[in-house]
Structures are given as structure tokens and as C-alpha cells.
Amino acid sequence: MTPTENVHAPTVLAPYPGPDSDPEMLDVFVYLRPETNGVQVESSILSVIKKSPHYRSALNLVYLANIPGDYIVRNRIVERHYGLRLHFAVHGGAAFTPDMQSQFERHYQVPFREQEVIGGFDALRRYQWTPEELFSLWVEEEAVVRIAGQVVKRYKDVFIVNYDIPALLHKNDTETDIAVMVFRTRTGYRHFFRLALQMKDVLVDRGLMSAEMPISRAVHISRSPFEQLIDARDYLLLAPDRPATIWDSSFAQYLLGQGIDHAVIQGAVDHPVCTVSQDEEHLLELAEGADYPGALELLRRVRSQLVFSRGT
Secondary structure, three states, X not given: OOOOOOOOOOEEEEOOOOOOOOOOOEEEEEEEOHHXXXXXXXXXXXXXXXXXXXXXXXEEEEEEEEEOHHHHHHOOHHHHHOHHHHHHHHHHHHHOOHHHHXXXXXXXXXXXXXXXXXXXXXXXXXXXXXXXXXXXXOOOHHHEEEEOOEEEEEEOOEEEEOOOHHHHHHHOOOOOOEEEEEEEEOOOHHXXXXXXXXXXXXXXXXXXXXXXXXHHHOEEEOOOHHHHHHHHHHHOEEEOOEEOOHHHOHHHHHHHHOOOOHHHHHHXXXXXXXXXXXXXXXXXXXXOOOOHHHXXXXXXXXXXXXXXXXXX
């Protein structure tokens, strides 16, 4: 059986025009989380975009598709998209490198090896929580830290790694379709982050999400050029039966045009935990809000990368 046999086909409503050669024209992926997907949410987001003074002159919708839940599940898109975070959600502290352990100790001021540092899935079993209960677990702000792209949450005397991953997997099932959009803009990622706050205001006003919920729980937005590569690989379709690759993205073509080797670009996608200055950090987070030249400069400063086994 082929990966898409007997699976509902995606619907491409606005075909992707291909990479843009202008390095000032950034591509931003926006897709609705399963729990908030729907025509009302989609139209609310588009209403914010259309009211922007930059709409049509420096901000355009260039891709729109609806991807069925069974297509996502059959092709294991969510597992691939969150592959590294899934690895840590399974293995917890056992997957931490010595540098990650040092970052942990600096933040929490306790010896790493004397603590229980477990993955999100172990937390479900230990406390008999549902994925949503774990996802919604409230703790003080200082009890949470990001280390090399992994989120650690302290609950009592236990440290839970990537508490959100079980819920992200649970919410994506055969019945949850998602809408995916790509906006092409000259205004930069950070301007789009401000638009995201306006999106939240509209969604709250229309009763489509609570004021307490962060916009990231309702809508995914590419936050860096490197995240654009991953979003393109997983959620961009050149045709209903033809998934894109990272090479179909504008940023990948920009990097190739600047003389960056294919293997280096692929390595940034596959092995994003890297050392640029001292600590091991996540390339997607380091490049948050950067334009293409800024992300390229960051890539050139990478001194080393870590390779994690993705087997779970």
C-alpha cells in the first residue's frame, strides 16, 4: 500500500508559485492547530492580513491548502515535524548531553544527576494524566526552561521534558484536518509576530479562543527561515499528490545561491542542535525573527552540531 492509498487527498486552494528570488521577500507558514481549525478561524486570520496596510503591496497570500487528518496520520507528518522533540519526550534526561545538563544545573541550581528528569510520556504513566492534563499543567514561570530547543517543566520534585508533545500527537488524528497558508512579505518575521497578536485579539473577540490561551496554541507561525525549511517539507504541497521538499522553499534556494552546499542545508534541518558560541542551542530558536542574510550569517558561525538518534 502506498502512503496515500485510501487516504483523503489534500485540497490545494491557492497553488504555491515556487520560491521567490528576492531575499527581502520572506515566506511565513501559518497553519491552524487541529483544536482551532475551522472556516471561522481561517477567515479571522485572513481578515487581519487584509486589514494590514502592507496587504498586496508587501504582504500576500501565496499558498492555501486543506490537509486531511488521515493524510497527516498516514504519512506521520507530526512525528516527523517534531522528531527531535519527540525523541526527548520519550527519553527524558537520559538523552541530555553534558552541556545540556550544565544548562539545567545553571537554571535550577540543583545537581542534574540527582534529579528525576523524565520525558512527557513517562509523566503520563506516572501521574495517570491525559495528554491534555499534562499540556495544561500550570507551574511558576521560573519552573520552565528551554534547553537546546527542549522544554523542561518542574513539577514538585520531578522535571518533565517536552510535556506538550503527547498532546500535539494526540490532537492530530484522522478526523482533524488543518488549513495551511503561506504569506510572502517584505515586512519581516517580527512584523508578522505583531500581526499574530492582532489575530489573537480577533479570535478572542469572536469567541473562537480564550484570552488566556497563547496564540501559539491556536496557530503555528514560522518564526525563522530555518523553520520555513521544515514547514515547507512537511506542509507544502506542489500538487495534491506531490509533497514539496526543503529545496522548494525560498530560503533553501537563497542559501544555494549564496554558495551553501546541499549537505550543509540538509544538516541544518536534520541536526539543528548546535554550538555557535558556548552553549548547545537550537538553530531554529537562535534564528528567530532573522531575515535570510541574518540566518545565513548564523549558519556560517556554527562550530559544531549534535547528531541524535531519532529511534524511539
